[in-house]
Amino acid sequence: MSMTSFSSREVNHDVSKAKKAAQAGPVIITDRGKPSHVLMTYSEFERLTGKRSNLGEDERARTADPHQISSPCSAPLTGKYSGLQCWCATRPKQS
Numbered sequence: 001m002s003m004t005s006f007s008s009r010e011v012n013h014d015v016s017k018a019k020k021a022a023q024a025g026p027v028i029i030t031d032r033g034k035p036s037h038v039l040m041t042y043s044e045f046e047r048l049t050g051k052r053s054n055l056g057e058d059e060r061a062r063t064a065d066p067h068q069i070s071s072p073c074s075a076p077l078t079g080k081y082s083g084l085q086c087w088c089a090t091r092p093k094q095s
Contacts, residue, residue: 005030011039 002025011018027039
């Protein structure tokens with residue numbers, strides 16, 4: 001398995017090239033010359049974690065409920081969504 005390295009700027013400039021490189025093995029993404037992220041195929045992620053996620057099913061389930069509104073903050077929702085609680089306020093706190 002080969003490992004390739006791209007700067008954040010290179011990835012932003014040519015995402016397609018980075019994704020193609022990830023087909024051959026993990027791609028190390030650097031910020032200011034230091035490794036910061038790894039890009040890999042989803043199948044490689046599943047292999048490493050041993051987890052299978054049905055992202056499509058999760059998204060369908062989330063959007064099936066019209067009362068489940070994705071708001072990026074815990075501010076009160078207004079307008080036609082008034083009275084509903086933001087998902088930020090209902091999710092478990094992470095420590």
